[in-house]
Amino acid sequence: MKNKEQDAPQKDNKKSEEKLNIDVSSNLHENMRILKETFDKCSDVVIRSLKVGENPASLMYIDGLVDNSSIQLHAIHRLLSKIEPQQVTPEYLEEQVISINKVVEATKLDDVTKQILAGNTILFVDSMAKAMVFNARGGETRSVSEPETETAVRGPREGFTENIRVNTSLIRNKIKSSRLKIISKEVGTETNTNVDILYMDGLAEQSLVEEVEKRIDQIQIDGILESGYIEELIEDSPSSFFPQIQNTERPDTVAANLLEGRVAILVSGTPFCLILPTTFWQFLQASEDYYNRFHISIFLRWLRFIFILIALLLPALYIAVSTYHPEMIPSNLLYSIAASRESIPFPAFVEAMIMEVAFEALREAGIRLPKPVGQAVSILGALVIGQAAVQAGIVSAPMVIIVSLTGIASFTIPRFNMAISIRLLRFPLMLLAGMFGLFGIVLGLLFIITHLCKLRSFGVPYLSPLAPLTVKDLKDVFIRVPWWKMNSRPNQTNKENAQRESSS
Template sequence: MDQGRGEFVRRHLKKPKKLKETIELQRQIEKEVVGEITRNIDLLKSIFTDCSDVKFRPLKVEERTAYLIFIDGLIDNTSIQFNALHELLSETQIDDLTADYIQQKMVSISDVLEANQLAEIVKQVLDGNTILLVDGIAQALVLNAKGGERRAVAEPETETAVRGPREGFTESIAVNIALIRQKIRSSHLKLITREIGTETRTIIGVMYLDNLASPDLVAEVQKRLSRIKIDAILESGYIEELIEDEPRSLFPQIQNTERPDTVAGNLLEGRVAILVNGSPFTLILPTTFWQLLQANEDYYHRFHISIFIRALRILMIFLALMLPAIYIAVTTYHQEMIPTNLLYSIAASREAIPFPAFVEAMIMEIAFESLREAGLRLPKVIGQAVSILGALVIGQAAVEAGIVSAPMVIIVSLTGIASFTIPKFNLAITIRMLRFPMMVLAGLFGLFGVSIGSIMIVTHLCKLRSFGAPYFSPLGPLNWKELKDVFIRAPWWAMDRRPTQTIRENVKRQTDHLRPSPMNNE
């Protein structure tokens, strides 16, 4: 008993000591850098205890002890070698060595800052910068020589295009900003950065054109971002979920994209982009429902092709949402609506099926969604083959076993193909999720249930807002002038106005009378 109590006391007596050490260390960090380098290095080494990737590289600068402090893997070794070490280790005699002299004469790295507090040194080291401390100098020099392994700019995998730029965002926010700057070379393009996440300190960038974006919209974005108090931001999806208007809605209220040209096009319409360091997906807001049905290459093809493709997409989104529900309703409650020959064919195929149409559809839809998810998670070499072969084998086996009918396999296959035509994945998966309650309503109430479900969805879409902009605009509320870029894509010479959901002033996009005409030889 005494031994157990003694162990309990010893175990808990260690906590105040550890707490005192932590508080004392924090107090020391908040102090300014002193000229005695030994004290600075000892304190920094105690802060980075058990951090074997943090390197303290000793060297001599004009017979003085100096240290380079950096994190291995986050710096450009070549830049440090040729732009810092080469000059610092050269044999020259300087009577009065100062931080300004080192910065101006001995270091050729373009971006060099001074840090006066140890807390700032710790922050800069964790950000991937290199710190130079020299004995006798009460300032630290921050050398911006960030490097390390980065994914190269490549074609985005989630938004492939037949025509258009092939470059996509990477995980580096600096690269992503540069890609947008290459598209919009204007002094009106503004960037506001901040850090979010107490542990990750993720850099968040807000980009907009100050001559087009509404100041109220920019202020609202900044307000919502400033409200976020969280320990980590690992992907832009964190930000999306924390700032959207109606988090309970299934419909995405913020567009995400991997394409710089898509971001540039939206910025030119007065929208705001949010870039997150570590994520190749940039957020665009405000967003409308019809915007999620548009692809970037709609604006690169001739308008005749774009009109046909958009009409096909609208038909496909209707089929992806309604086709199984309509089949269930018609075959269960409204057989008189089916042509006689087709009704005989369906009845013959379902003669040996032991389940009603609703159960049959649920079995096939769940199996199809499972195969699709499995194909995404498997390695790319075998993922597509497994999903395609699995669908063929399971569908054929289910029909031969008399579990499902052949028409149901056709319906589910058409529904799956239709969902693949939706350009944005977040809208496509929303439609796939809504398909199941629509099937339930069809199984319970027939076409009346389908009508009720459709009215509820449209009503919900009309009520939604994305950062003040009506989500279903310009159809709800109706704006005839802006329908030229919804169901169809008017030719560029006819789209002389920007959308008014995001822009109130500077609406004019181009000069009038740009319509091409044949050359007059007279």
């Protein structure tokens, strides 16, 4: 019985598809009958009847997806002007009447339906066996604003929006070259989401572009609502903790990566662009590294490297040393820690887990609450709970310091998806430290490093150019050399055209 109920909608969908997979009729009433059945109970679909010359006609569009003033001025007003009967032809209407910049013809009702759902306007004229499709898209969209997840002191202040055409124009403004290619696709059987693949012809490896196209074409899903869907469906190792595709809201970051031979993926309905292939080191680099003087960039990079180790290892090291290796702690500090832990009823591992979970919950609450309230809750909550926990004898003061330093360290990682991966890996390392001490931490680190060495991002080793070693590419990993020495592109993304054209 259940199977029959599940099969019924599928049969209805097939019948609907067969009904639409026919040619546009020269009979206006027949076309409108089929489309009215298709868009039954769709109150936002507008059908405007009018006469073109002496022929009955109908305009069809979705209210809210089009610019009403553009339709009124460039279509309806001109179609209602005096047109001779012999002039009612697709060619004459396209060339002499409709003054919208892009007009195409559709001969299948299935194509007409897709165009309506995409936000285009359709014109049917009686006795014409084709429909005219013109672009009068509009509606409410968010304006270009500063990226919220990638703030910078120095650099452009513009970020992507949910409109894919606005996003491609922002990249075109950065790269004014005919070598910038854009391949458009539709993904999702129900959402028909627009997906654009961007690359620089001659810089990106053709095999990489073909592989990206192949993986996107293989996606079989009913809807794509955000670029995260695409990311998870095309990455090499979806079960890994580590992200293998970079996401960004910044057009300048996308432009820089395109010029290095990488591929970008824009998805309609989201301000986040995907960049691939990517390496581990890219997640520790900020766009600001390339706008400041190289001395400052080197200092900030090393600061991030130090603090990523603190974010990953500090709680585990504290648990291991205080539980199994107290002889490694200086005597005065050991007496202080022992005195603060004298009244604590839990071992160091349980104490650390309580504080880490509480800190993560406060951070999540601060993100989900409204901004003015969220900041106050996260900061004051941490202070109040930490102080109260110490006074109540649930946790020790050194543990509060350790957890606070760890939280601050995780904020220094520029990419959120890498920061949250490090936060997650902290917990198994704490467990290993609580069970085996420093030996457990070493085992955990060996496992993480082995896993990183095995990872690939569209065929590129995740730890390159360090493993495998490419010495000339190390100039933009641990340090950032001056721009006059950055005269070649990364070897892992561009082997044939490695020399930058600006170099002498």
